[in-house]
Amino acid sequence: xxxxxIYHLKYFSKxxxxxxLAAAAKALNVSxxxxxQAIRKLEDTLGCELLLHTKNRFKLTEEGRLxxxxxxxxxxxxxxxxxxxxxxxxxxxxxxxxxxxSAVAHYLLPARLKDFMKAHGEVQPExxxxxxxxxxxxxxxxxxxxxxxxxxxxxxxxxxxxxxxxGFTCVIRTGSQWPAAPRFLATxxxxxxxxxxxxxxxxxxxDARAALTVENWEVISQMSLLGxxxxxxxxxxxxxxxxxxxAEEQNHWAxxxxxxxxxxxxxxxxxxKPARLFVKSLGQQGF
DNA sequence: TCCCAGAGTCAGCTACTAAT
DNA sequence: ATTAGTAGCTGACTCTGGGA
Numbered sequence: 001x002x003x004x005x006i007y008h009l010k011y012f013s014k015x016x017x018x019x020x021l022a023a024a025a026k027a028l029n030v031s032x033x034x035x036x037q038a039i040r041k042l043e044d045t046l047g048c049e050l051l052l053h054t055k056n057r058f059k060l061t062e063e064g065r066l067x068x069x070x071x072x073x074x075x076x077x078x079x080x081x082x083x084x085x086x087x088x089x090x091x092x093x094x095x096x097x098x099x100x101x102s103a104v105a106h107y108l109l110p111a112r113l114k115d116f117m118k119a120h121g122e123v124q125p126e127x128x129x130x131x132x133x134x135x136x137x138x139x140x141x142x143x144x145x146x147x148x149x150x151x152x153x154x155x156x157x158x159x160x161x162x163x164x165x166x167g168f169t170c171v172i173r174t175g176s177q178w179p180a181a182p183r184f185l186a187t188x189x190x191x192x193x194x195x196x197x198x199x200x201x202x203x204x205x206x207d208a209r210a211a212l213t214v215e216n217w218e219v220i221s222q223m224s225l226l227g228x229x230x231x232x233x234x235x236x237x238x239x240x241x242x243x244x245x246x247a248e249e250q251n252h253w254a255x256x257x258x259x260x261x262x263x264x265x266x267x268x269x270x271x272x273k274p275a276r277l278f279v280k281s282l283g284q285q286g287f
Numbered sequence: 288t289c290c291c292a293g294a295g296t297c298a299g300c301t302a303c304t305a306a307t
Numbered sequence: 308a309t310t311a312g313t314a315g316c317t318g319a320c321t322c323t324g325g326g327a
Contacts, residue, residue, distance in 0.1 A: 007315090021294060034316060036295065041314090 009071040011038040012050065016060055016068045017142045042067075072142065073270045096274040099128040099135040099144035103217040104261070107240050108287045109148070116278050123274040131215060132189065139264060145275035146265035150234065152191055158264040161279065164287035167255035168196075169238035170247040171224050171231040178247050179230065183211035185220040186232040195257045196232050203253040234259050236287070261287050 015024035015035055025032040043050050050064035060068060096116075100109065105127055113125060128138050135147040136155055147158075154160050168191065172178065184200075186193040193213050200208035211229030214220060221241045224231035231244065232254065238246045263282060265271060271279060 032294070033296080033318090037315075 008038045008042045009067075009074060011035045012042055013068060013071045013075060013142075015039065016064065068142070069266065069270070073267070076270060076272050093122040094272055094274045095124045095126055096278055097126040097128065097144045098146065098148065098278075099130060099138035100148040101131070101135070101150060101217075102129045103234075103237060104148050104150065105129060106218055107236050108261075112282060112287075116281055120274065120277065136264070139266065145271055146263055146279060149262050149264060150259050151262060152258070152260060154262065155264060157266075159267055161263040161283050162260060163263050163282055164261040166235045166259060167251075168232055168257040168259065169235045170250045170254045171221070171233055171238045171241070171244040172247050173225055173227050174243055174245045176227065178250065181209070183209045183229040184232050185211050185223050185229040186213055187215055187217065187220070188213050189215065191257050191259050192232070196254075199253050199257055 011024060011034070015021050017024075021032050021035045021039075025035045039050060046063070046067070048063040049061050050067060051060060098109070109127075117123065117125065128135075128144050130138060132149050132151055132155075135144070135149055136158070138144040139147045139158065148163065149155070170184075184193075184196060186196050193210065197208045200206070212223065214223075217233045217237050220231045220233055221237060221244060223229060225241075225243045230247065231238075233241075235246075235255070238244065263279060265275075265279065268276065268279075
């Protein structure tokens with residue numbers, strides 16, 4: 001019986017990543033049976049089931065998940081080795097898949113990405129957007145190399161790198177006054193509406209009134225611009241959104257609500273080279 | 288019920304390796 | 308150099324489930 005080889009791992013990883021044998025076959029330019037047989041060979045030689053087949057679909061077993069995790073590291077190391085042996089390790093190629101919120105992508109990422117692309121023009125960046133749970137799932141499933149989240153607390157199962165932190169700001173349309181009976185535009189996600197309510201109650205002794213709770217700070221910014229309410233957003237948005245101004249007199253209570261920007265991934269050794277370099281550059285500069 | 292997509296099976300081919 | 312065994316691939320085909 002042969003030992004598992006690198007093609008077996010490659011085929012298995014791609015199938016697990018794409019959740020489809022046919023899609024993996026297409027991506028790797030081989031036939032679908034080749035993928036199917038490679039996975040069976042892996043199961044035979046490892047003596048465990050890697051996939052659970054159900055209704056024309058499959059899902060990973062616990063062993064399959066473990067193997068996927070380990071094989072990513074092995075394949076990434078192999079890519080590095082190949083590049084090194086070719087004597088062209090200074091030229092970084094491949095994809096860089098980042099999962100984050102649209103706010104981070106809009107306000108924080110472009111400058112960092114621009115610098116990175118200037119140094120590594122061969123890398124193909126790819127951005128995915130979502131909520132914190134969606135970002136976590138994109139990273140966990142391997143669809144994204146790493147995620148950037150704005151969250152108070154750390155997520156279990158991920159390695160974290162703190163990129164920055166700050167406080168919240170109340171914003172209103174430039175030229176307008178703080179309203180006598182403010183209605184707030186805030187997100188449901190933490191930190192957001194719940195923390196605002198507590199802080200507002202401590203500050204005024206009354207309940208905060210919501211104009212709208214939405215999942216997206218850019219939408220909040222736009223609605224604030226239209227005068228639909230007082231936006232409650234992280235300071236980096238307040239500072240960079242033209243047409244809005246911070247309600248300075250309110251920020252002694254708002255800025256006490258803090259956020260942290262974390263970069264999350266499944267482990268340094270599992271990152272492909274472009275991702276490792278980008279993570280390193282973010283870690284040095286932060287946001 | 289039909290059609291389509293995805294996954295599995297099978298036969299046959301090629302490439303490689305070890306034995307003679 | 309030849310031969311046999313093994314591994315891995317492909318194309319053709321079948322089976323199954325979901326959706327129109």
